[in-house]
Amino acid sequence: MRLLHLEASGRPVLTNFHGKPIPPYAILSHRWGDSELLFEDLGSEAYKEKKDGVRKLKFCAKQAAEDNLQYFWIDTCCIDKWNNRERSRAINSMFRWYRNATRCYVFLSDVLVPTATDTYQCNEWEASFRASEWFTRGWTLQELIAPVSVEFFTREGWRLGNKASLEQLVHEITGIPLAALRDCPLDQFTTSERMTWANNRQTTEEEDSVYCLLGILDVAMPVSYREGRENALRRLYIEIEATSSAPSIIPFSQNDHFVGRESQLAELEAKLFGDKRTATTLAIIGPGGTGKSQLALELAYRTRQKNKNCLVFWIDANNVDSLDQSYASIAQKLDIPGWADEKVHVKQLVKRRLERERVRQCLLIFDNAEDISRGSSGLSVAREVNLADYLPQSDLCSVVLTATDINTAMRELAPDTAKRMLENYLDIPISASEQQQLEQQQLLQELSYLPLAIIQAAAYINTTGVTLQQYQLLLERQNEHTPGHSSKPSEDKEQERTTKNPVATTLFISIDEIQRSNTLAADYLFLTACVAQKDIPLDLLAANQPGERESAVNIISRYALITRRPADSALDVHRLVHRALREWLQQQKQLGQWTQYAITQLYRVFPDNDHQNRSKWRRLLPHAKHALSYSCAGLDGGDRSNLLWKYAMTLFSDGQYNEAEQLFVQVMETRKRVLGQEHPGTLTSVASLASTYRNQGRWKEAEELDVQVMETRKRVLGEEHPDTLASVANLASTYWNQGRWKEAEELDVQLDVQVMETSKRVLGEEHPDTLTSMANLASTYWNQGRWREAEELDVQVMETRKRVLGEEHPATLTSVANLASTYWNQGRWKEAEELDVQVMETRKRVLGEEHPDTLTSMNNLAFTLKSQSRDMEAFSLIEACFQLRKQVLGDEHPHTKSSLRALTQWQSSLIMNESNAKKLADTTIRSSA
Structure with missing residues (x-):
């Protein structure tokens, strides 16, 4: 569970309490508006632009402070909704989170008072209170019932009363029994009685009218927003009845x-x-x-x-x-x-x-x-x-x-089964007349008895109201105008049964109708062809008004061309539909145009590589990869290059160095050609490529680029420019990784002191760049064996980063790991072990078990255990580290070789004293700041 608090500067900070005792907290209940603060907004200054969200956050923080509560929770910005696993877990935990809150503040955005005084006559606000939409929403039901303390506030932040003082009024508005409002155990009420409390409450998605009851009924079940209300209700009843049978999870009706x-x-x-x-x-x-x-x-x-x-x-x-x-x-x-x-x-x-x-x-x-x-x-x-x-x-x-058997042709259903399927999907029953039965048989033959084609045909007939005969004529006309499909393998390597593809034919018929009825819906359909087929975020679908987007998406959904994923704010396209859409765009010579449009939309929503955006960029990566993989003259411009840069930076942050390298080379070559070889943007791309080489253990190639960037920046930007100083630091790091200590130290001591003092003066003592320069100086002291001086700076950097960036920020974890390495070199192994374990477990959760930084943590912990003569534990850990490094970094990476050396030596002798351990070429690894 994440909780918010405000720094002294007023900046909101998220703290993750996974695996830790959760402190007392306040919780906000509100209705969502169009300008809510989201999880990803808190990583930058952009959050200030969300005026409605900022107003609610400040209100909640102010009330919590008055109630002596440091922490508070707001659903919009405390849940990373781009992380599917986290969101699913949050939905199942929501009732408990409200129940465990010390205070629940209900922010009634549509309740105003005529005077700004502390005391009101009931008739001044009661009518507005009774009419508030907060009482009509599905999810606010549990937010009223679950918490012990519920307080109501107006839009201006004036307190109207609490659940106890206003219980009669709340009872009259909601019909909820007074006993339930007084926190009587909910199992004292029957299931049917609790379900009636949600009567007449509305939800944006129809399934939510069922899901909002899960906590109230003490039921846990997977959500599946595409199933519809009746199916969700049916599953709910099954779960209720199943309390005496074996647990099961079937997320679809x-x-x-x-x-x-x-x-x-x-x-x-x-x-x-x-x-x-x-x-x-x-x-x-x-x-x-x-x-x-x-x-x-x-x-x-x-x-x-x-x-x-x-x-x-x-x-x-x-x-x-x-x-x-x-x-x-x-x-x-x-x-x-x-x-x-x-x-x-x-x-x-x-x-x-x-x-x-x-x-x-x-x-x-x-x-x-x-x-x-x-x-x-x-x-x-x-x-x-x-x-x-x-x-x-x-x-x-x-x-x-x-x-999917990609070597098997598309197989049709048995004629009788296909007939029943068509009848089941059609809204209007097929009569028993000989004519309609014949038309049905002919239509199914045209559709090759393929289920997906039958479903799309039925959807078209239901939506437009055409007859079976009219639809068959459309099929015949479409087949006449559709050229035969290429004999070359398709993109997903599925082969077609014949040159006629009924899925493509039914799709093309639907496209014609959609283009006539709603151009925005057609635009959305074409965009989906230019990104990956699954989990397409609605954020990619631009619209002037939210209602326009919803209407257009509903249209293509009615034609059975997409599958809605409301819980993820996304949609899916069947792979056969996706392939046929691309074929249609190629026939119209529009695939390049729509790919460029998709790239523009992706660049608009793709985040930077701040760690708080990790879940978001991971969901967008397959779409960026798909769009950028299309090669066409004229697609080399600004948005494509900029998206490539963002894509490369996020891959680099995720430890995918080989893939990042390929993209950085593309960006560098484009910038050289468009901006010139000495443009700051070009030099930044060269420096990033050098960093990638460093992380691959390719020190010589990194050094060559580092020198090039440093010399050019000195000449173009000046010797004291922050970018110039950063390039000097990078070169020093490259020297250090090659064991060229003297050259590294000559650059380091003078540079680090200069950079640190300049950063403090220009940027401030807590600026991230200042902290990086302090960490670099600490690393220089560490390399020189000046452990106490290194420790002093390490502690200072770690504590500041915890406060400024948060305890789980990758930079914070790096500073904790560096302090652990300083302890290790002083023989303070227990202290080092405690920090090593903390870093390794957090990196596993935040970065992933196979991220190179996580593997570095495993390496360091193994050496710390070995230094304490815990040989078997150390051997087991270094063996796992070696296998993962071999898989992720490759056999030739220096870190892989380091792990292999340690593994070989420890295997030959599981008893190794401290002096022998320190003779290894690589021991604990000091991370780049």
């Missing part, structure tokens, strides 16, 4: 339109659960659009209905993050001790728990299992994942995988 496939279902059930059980792991394989996930979903529901004692868990295997999020949900559902601890490996917790099951069967369904090797969080470098690492080794655990 049973498909009322599901038809056929009975023989396949029977075969799956027999192999997994029958008397002559023949398999524990099965795969449902087929091309996109053939209903693999729907078949697996039907299997999940039938298994649960037939065997109440069977655990059934649906796992999104689309990527590593979604896998981990699914396992975290399972751990929470099973209430495994330690599931909420950020330091534990949830995957291992769940595996061990399921392997210990001796009575109950378990069914795990991994949906989209073929995609998990495509990388975590959209990072450009694929993180290979062995699915076996996620599978429990138990005879009672059955596993079903859905995956």
Whole structure:
């Protein structure tokens, strides 16, 4: 849980209390407006522009201070909504967070008072209070009931009373029993009674009218915003009834339109659960659009209905993050001790728990299992994942995988099944007349009995009101004007059954109609073709008014061309639709134009590489990669180059140095050509490329660029310019990494003192650049063995960074790690160990387990343990560090070789005294400031 507090300067600061005792805090209840402060806004001065959000934040901070509370919580800016796992966990924790708050302040933005006095007559504000929309919203229901202390304030911040003093009035407005308002245990009320409290309350998304009851009903279930209110309600009832049966997670409602496939279902059930059980792991394989996930979903529901004692868990295997999020949900559902601890490996917790099951069967369904090797969080470098690492080794655990067979042609449904599917998806029933039955048969033949094409055709017919015969004529005309598809492999390597692609044909028909009815909807559709197909943020869809965007998105949703993801403020496009859209744009010679537009929109929303934006940039990376991968003359301009720069910087921050290098070279060459070789922007790109070489252990190449940048900046900017001094520091760092101590020291001592004093005078003692210069001087003292002087500066930098940047900022963690290395060199190993563990665990959580900085922490902790003669612990850790460095950095990286040397020496002799340990070429690593 994150909490806010204000510094003396009035700047809001977030503190993460993961794994720590949570202090008393106040919490805000409010209705969202158009100018709310968001999590990513707090990392820069941009937050000041959000006037409504700033007003609420200041109000909450002021009230908390008056109640002697340092910390407070506001949903808009305390949850990183770009982080899917965090957002999911927050939704399930919300009721508890409100319940545990010391004070809850209700900010009624639509309640005004006629006078600015402390005392009001009831009739002066009661009418406005009764009419407040706060009482009509779904999510504010739990915010009224959960906290013990609820206080109501007007827009101006005047206190009207609290839940106790206004209970009769609140009871009359809401109909909630007085006992519930007086914090009577909610299990004293029936389920149906609690559900009536939400009657007549509205939510932006229809499913939220159900989800807002989860905490009140003490139910935990996954949210699935595309399911609709009725399906969400049905799942809620299942969860309520399931309190006496085995826990399960099926995030989607049973498909009322599901038809056929009975023989396949029977075969799956027999192999997994029958008397002559023949398999524990099965795969449902087929091309996109053939209903693999729907078949697996039907299997999940039938298994649960037939065997109440069977655990059934649906796992999104689309990527590593979604896998981990699914396992975290399972751990929470099973209430495994330690599931909420950020330091534990949830995957291992769940595996061990399921392997210990001796009575109950378990069914795990991994949906989209073929995609998990495509990388975590959209990072450009694929993180290979062995699915076996996620599978429990138990005879009672059955596993079903859905995956696309990219070498298999698109397969059609059986004619009878296709017929029932079309009838289920059409709003108007097909009559039994011979004519309509014939038209239906002809239409299905034209659609090749392919499920996705049938769904799109039905959506068009439902939306426009055309007849089956009219739609068939549209198909015939479209096929006449659509050239045959290329025999070359498609982008996703799926091959088509014939030159006729019914999914593309139905799409092209829908495009024609959408272009006629709503040009903005068509624009959105074309933009989706130029970015990655999944998790497309609505932020990319520009509109003059929010209502325009919502209307346009709803239109393309009605044509079954996208899938809404309201919880993520995003949408998905089926891979076959995505491919066909690109083909259509190529036919119209518009793919380059729309790719350029997508790049412009991406540059508009893509964040800088401040660590607080990490979740946001990780979700945008696959879209940037997709758009930037398109090569076309005329796409070399400003927005593309600027997006490349942002993309490269975020990859660098994520430790993806090889990928960042390729992009930095592109940016550097473009800037040289457009801006000139001595332009500050060009030199910055060269310096960044040099930093990438340093992090790859390519010291000579880094040195060559460092010298070039330093000399040019001296001539162009002057010897005392901050950028010039930074380039000198970079060169010194390169010398130091090559073991050229004397050359490094000659640059360092003079430079660091000069830079530090200049920074203090010009920027101030707490400016990040000043702190960096102090840290650099501390590193120079450290290299010279002047431990006490280094320690004094290390402590000062660490404490200031904690206060200014926050305890989990990467720069703060670097300063903690550097202090630990100073302790290590003084033989203060227990103190060093405490800091090493803290840094390693935090970096795992914030940066990821495979980030190079995390691996440096593992290395340092291993040496600290070795120095305390804890040989087996040290050996185990350095072995893990070596394997990860080999995977992430490569065999030839100096850090990989360092780990290998240590591993070899420790393996040959697990008993090594302190003096021998210090003879190793590399011991603890002092990080760059």
